[in-house]
Amino acid sequence: MDRECHYALVSQHLDKFTAKFQRQLLEQAQTYCAIFERSVDDFPESFHPLLDNLRKQYERATWREAVDLITQRLADCGAHIIPATSADYPDQLRQVGGAPCLLYIRGNIENLHLPQIAVVGSRRMTRGGGDNARTWSEYLAAGGFAVTSGLAHGVDGAAHSGALDGGGKTIAVMATGIDAIYPRAHLKLAEQIIDQDGTLVTEFEPRTKPLATNFPSRNRIISGLSLGVLVVEAALRSGSLITARYALEQNREVFAIPGSIHNPQSRGCHYLIKQGAHLVEKAEEIVDQLKGALSGLALDAIPINVQRPSAAAPLEPNLETDELKLLSLLGFEPADIDSLIADGLFSAAELSRLLVALEMKGLIESQNGRYQRLK
């Protein structure tokens, strides 16, 4: 570990040296090395007591045990440190007020400098929401964006997977320690991200467990790293809306995919749209919108014909008469069997069977006992 990283790590374990203090002092000192090594006389007099205190603490080595432990743990999982003073630290994030002083990272460091789009949303997405998260991420990743998300259940996971499917880069920003993948169900996904040249990043020390208070802070990094934030599906008062709010504060673009007024997972998106977020119906619209912010990104690389399963494919030709009849009864709003039976065309037994048939053909989806057309 080079000296700058060493001092940066030690600084996190010195008494009274909060992140806020570190940022103030770094404005003057530029590097952590300078804080501990440069002559005190090079600093304005008002800084002298603080510098003396820090250097005394350093001498006493009260930090050593903690720092050694962290160093060991980072080595164990092949992770690195990027201090805010490093050239490796993403500029996009550095511009954000209150950016973390230190990032822990596994995987490809270069990805942090790619133009990033954050894809976030509900942990409990609908099947349609999951499809969108996956295919849009695939499209964006194939086009040269790094897809940034939070490694959570639901939309986050689908976004990472989609980006990997697109053969692109993806960055998972964690609210836990770099060696404490959460949720556990995404252990495999995290490994896949590393294997396929993606990146895991966090501001939290190794072994940090999931704490509710850390999630908003994580969301802030997601939006901070990105040019824009796409909200795929979100309930009102969800973490995704917090990410979107940070994005606005950080002067990032916010995109939202609209949905059914009956889907609670669409309410958050509709709220954002009312607040002025871009309503997007195709992934291409995001690229168009961000073009201005992108100079240097190879737009040619973006394939025009990314296949989207939900795109208007022609209806399967081999539908039974009854299946067609039922399909015309079903709308794009969710309906349960009882409301379908009220039309008097089918019995409960027939409906149950036809709905299964249509679902197997991928024309409808069910959610909590309600059915909805996809095409």
Place this chain on the structure above:
Amino acid sequence: MSLAVVNTRAKLGINAPLVSVEVHLSNGLPSFHMVGLPETAVKESKDRVRSAILNSHFDFPARRITVNLAPAELPKEGSRFDLAIAVAILAASGQVPRDHLDQYEFIGELALSGDTRGVDAVLPAALGCLHQGKQLIISRHNAEEAALVDGLEILPCTHLLDISGHLLKQTELSLWDSAQLESIKSAKQNNSRESDNQSQLNQVIGQHHAKRALEISASGGHNLLFYGPPGTGKTMLASRLPGILPPLNNQQALEVASIYSVAGKGVRQPIWARPFRAPHHTASSAALVGGGSSPRPGEISLAHQGVLFLDELPEFSRSVLEVLREPMESGEINISRVAAQVCYPANFQLIAAMNPCPCGYLGSQRCRCTPDQINRYRGKISGPLLDRIDLQVQVTPIENNQLLNQQQVNHKDQPKGESDRQIQQRICVARERQLKRQGKTNSQLSSEELKTICPLSSEQRHMMDHAITRFGLSTRGFYRVLRVARSIADLAGREQVISEDYQEALSYRIASEQQSTR
């Protein structure tokens, strides 16, 4: 010779093995001994017997009295032997004739005054008595229960003096008039069948998918899980199942009545109706599966030949749910205690209900449960238990406008709102088919048997393969679908299971909402 032998019956599980009470009077210091390993309760009966004899103005022999309850190895409990012991003492001391004692069996408790009192588990004893071709002398309080056994001659009595009078041929006991009971029985039965329109399945508004599932469940004897938010009528739906199940036949009714008798619950009415038991999730393991020092039947046995409804399934303790697996497999439960090992029948149909998440409102605004909480909640139900539940049915909240529509629409399902009786007839026919074909209900078909009974055509095989990948169906889930499809075909009177049956069967499974990301 001062020896007398009187027959009575013990209680062991739902059986009532014969016990001989032998009384021997010999010379020596007056004493009263009982041998044959009786429990404390039997020892207490010494005092009751002595008082009852004295208060009936007989002599209590001032001799050496030895009472032996044989066979010795049988565990004996309760006060049911009082009557037999008293009669044997009277006979041994020559106060009543002992010539015709072997024509009777005696069961009952004695009050200190000599009055007779009822005991539990009379029905199994009555069945045993009929088998031996004896007449049964019991307390008046137990006569009605014993009379459930057709053809048994019952001599009810109210006092020890009634019995001595009968044996001395002074005032003969009169046979219990079962014709009189018959009329009560059928009156009550009709009552419950006809007047109870409110509890019929067609009174449940909406929930057509769930009602159809109940019919399939009844037809094939399948266990069923209702899955949905609170207030969707899961309990109401479950309670309608007994009404459409085939009525109990004579033998089943007696078996069920015997269990209630042993549990000390007296005569259940009407005896032909399928039991419905709904224990609360706070019920102890002993209350649920049976137990106690001399094990009594638990809820699962009280639900024998009927329905066991477990609401809020994940709230039941894990150990209790694990214990359910044995009876679900074998239809009976073995309870081992120091005193005895007993086996109670427990061939119930399980109807369970659960919420989709801890708060119950998954998919709506009010739900704030995290995916981990939801997984933990669902994980409480073990896979092996779920594997035994063929029908897994999602219920949705009833929309307000449906309450209004209900009156106006004539559903194809229920042309004039089929009565339970009509549905029941269809189900009886379907069950008949199953018994004729395979000697058991479809729910009991093993995966091996399914291969021959539901052979898949290549087109059907292809469809099921597609379903396996599309819906993430497990191997066991696959066989559940086959069993259900078999019952759907039987309901429709089809010997061949067609593709449409398999498709419908696929709808009775819970869609996994927790979608994997990969």
